[in-house]
Amino acid sequence: MRAFSANLFALLFLCALASVFYVWSALENRLERHKRGFPVPGRGSSHHGLPVDLSAKTFRALLAVPAAQRPHLGARLEAPNLTDQTASAGNRDYHVNGDNKRSALREGPVKLGSPVEDGIFWSERLEGLLPAGFTEEYARAWRERARTHRIVKLEPGCGRISNQLATFADGTKACVRYGINADQVQGETLTYYLASLLGITNLPPLILSQLNGDGEQWAAVRTRIGGLQWSDRAVVSLTEWISNLTGVVTPAPLRQESGGLHPVLPELWSKTTAELLELMQWTDLITFDYLTANFDRLVSNLFSLQWDSRVMERDTNNLLKTPRGDLVFIDNEAGLVHGFRVLNMWEKYHNTVLGSVCVFRKRTVQRVAELHRRRDARSRLLELYRDSEPLSQELGFLSDEHAGILQDRIDRLHRHILHCKGKYGQL
């Protein structure tokens, strides 16, 4: 009897070990797929009863705090006063600093003197070479067109199933995000407008659209919308689809094992202009993700280091670049709303990432300083959002609590910049 019990225990122990190994392997597979977020057919379910990709959303799935269970239409804004947008004829291609002289300088060797000036700022000359990105004018023209053009096709191609690649009647494309809930569409949209306030032009232009809105914009794809089980009343976001984008690995000075990106880093002197310009965009990305508490980019990599020591060698989540090396910040839905809700869990990682940077773009710092001094982040963001987005009322705006958190993060970022100035300003 004793021998039998001992054998039974041994068997149970082996089974337990096998289960642990199985769960661990499954987790590793999920994390691997998470890195690129490509669509994999037949995934779990979402708040809307949709098939949803839990594997590609490991962090969001892990952290899914029961969102305010509101319908897809958000809280109404207090004072509607939407200004009509005037169309402006825009360049149809992704707009970068197209001027050939600048372009040649970007490709060439560094003959720019010091890459850093006034203690903590990228030099004026470098900043002058920075790609213009999606300029205000370009974005306005795209938004105007995207609001009026009919959508003739909806297909996979923008990540998980609740995102769809839309083709407009003129052949141009956009990524439609239905969002797991309204918070995510709100996060994506308000993050876009915050970037605009800060003069950060790395986010593709965005509009909101209501599936049952006036006009025939969605008429040709009704059957497909039905198949996706999207609610007709939903407000979705559309962002311009950009061709030929590739992945981006986190540069060495921003990896955990390095001492950070600071003005006295000797490597800065041996970098090419193109490398410095990319680093400059990274410093904007880090300040921006800190403000919006977006954990779904560099911060999630830092978190993954706990079990995946080589995560930094792979492409950064939700960051792509054009063939010219201009960074494109996509998938910002974790910013502001969801990011603020789960702040407790991520704050130490946000602090670590921000703490690793002490070089900034002068223009970004000026805008942060202004928002800090005037303490008007909420009203400026709301005004820009209302004036630019006719559906702002339908989707709603940040709660007072979240608007307070945003202002608080602006103040903290400002303090961090002052700290860097104090440390490196006399050099």
Ligand SMILES: Nc1ncnc2c1ncn2[C@@H]1O[C@H](COP(=O)(O)OP(=O)(O)O)[C@@H](O)[C@H]1O
């Ligand atoms: N604006 C865009 N232009 C071009 N490709 C895009 C765009 N947005 C998304 N994609 C493609 O879809 C993939 C997943 O996009 P993402 O928005 O991160 O989806 P998910 O919500 O599934 O994480 C990206 O890695 C990229 O290949």
Ligand SMILES: [Mg+2]
């Ligand atoms: Mg993504």
